[in-house]
Amino acid sequence: MLLDMAVWRDSLYVCGSILTVDGDTMKQVVQWIGGDVVEACSQTVSIAETVLPDTRDELHVSSLPGDAKWQIHFPYSGAWTLGVYDATGRLLRSQHNRGEDVELDLGAEMAGVYLLRAMTITGENRRTKIVRQ
Numbered sequence: 001m002l003l004d005m006a007v008w009r010d011s012l013y014v015c016g017s018i019l020t021v022d023g024d025t026m027k028q029v030v031q032w033i034g035g036d037v038v039e040a041c042s043q044t045v046s047i048a049e050t051v052l053p054d055t056r057d058e059l060h061v062s063s064l065p066g067d068a069k070w071q072i073h074f075p076y077s078g079a080w081t082l083g084v085y086d087a088t089g090r091l092l093r094s095q096h097n098r099g100e101d102v103e104l105d106l107g108a109e110m111a112g113v114y115l116l117r118a119m120t121i122t123g124e125n126r127r128t129k130i131v132r133q
Contacts, residue, residue, distance in 0.1 A: 059118050059126035068106040068132050074099045078120060085115040106132050 004015040012032040017025050060073040074080055077099030084092045084104065092109065095102070106114060111132050118126045 057126075059116065059128045061116065061128055061130055064103065066105075066107070068109070070104045070106075070130055072102040072104055072116065072118075074101075074118060075126065080118050080120055083117045083119070085117065087113050104130075106130075 006013050006015075013029055014032060015029045017027050057075045059075065062071045062073070063069070064071055072082065074097065080097045080099055081094060082097055082102060083094045084106075086092055086109070092114075104116075109132060114130050114132060116128050116130065
């Protein structure tokens, strides 16, 4: 994906994610040193706009001051059940909520990855993970 281009003196510089001959992707700035782009490239080259995903309908987590505290923000108000699971899938806690922000404190838990699952009474699910260090 091409992010930017610039000309400086007599050289063209290209910045972006560049696919190499062996299929790897590099994120860097490269200098164009000449040649016929049609003959030198094996793929069609184009510039596309980056479309960012709509995150308004997701579960949002923000870290709070302290060792292991997070603020959980639900996408909309209504009846939600929030479950907190450890890396083995064991349910550590579950709480009901009306869609208000919740403070989650994992200070008593071990360091690791935790899965948060929020579910509405109609069965809609939202998931995210947090890392307790």
